[in-house]
Amino acid sequence: MILIVNGPNLNMLGKRPKEIYGNFSYQDLLKLIEDWSEKNKIKTEVFQSNFEGEIINRLQKMDFDGLIINAGAYTHYSYAIKDALEIIDVPKIELHISNIYKREEFRKKSVIAPVCDGQITGLGLDGYILALEYLKKIIGKR
Secondary structure: OEEEEEOOOHHHOOOOOHHHHOOOOHHHHHHHHHHHHHHHOOOEEEEEOOOHHHHHHHHOOOOOOEEEEEOHHHHHOOHHHHHHHHOOOOOEEEEEOOOHHHOOHHHHOOOOHHHOOEEEEOOOOHHHHHHHHHHHHHHHHO
16 A cells, blocks of 8 residues: 655645646545556555644554655654654655745755655656656565
């Protein structure tokens, strides 16, 4: 199973600045992932929370074979999420819908990047599909 964790404010896609996040809604993202899962016959779970502790609690269940995490603003300062990710021994992809390197200075630093296997940034919802395809390939080799 591939777990997709979305952090704070990602549930507000469609209401956030369209020039940064695009015109799609959170429901569009969920549908995209659901369609991919059905087509590829791979179980996925999407978890979203605006609360750091809930994200950590979900990660600590460690009941998944691969992880995609869009930690939102927690990317830039949550050492607690970084520490939780560090002990998880599955392939982990950090993902951002917008290009964090073209945004405010504080967004250019990811404290979780060093404990993830890779990072996808700035490709919109397509980034989720790329991450899913990568994990499908990697998990299949295990």
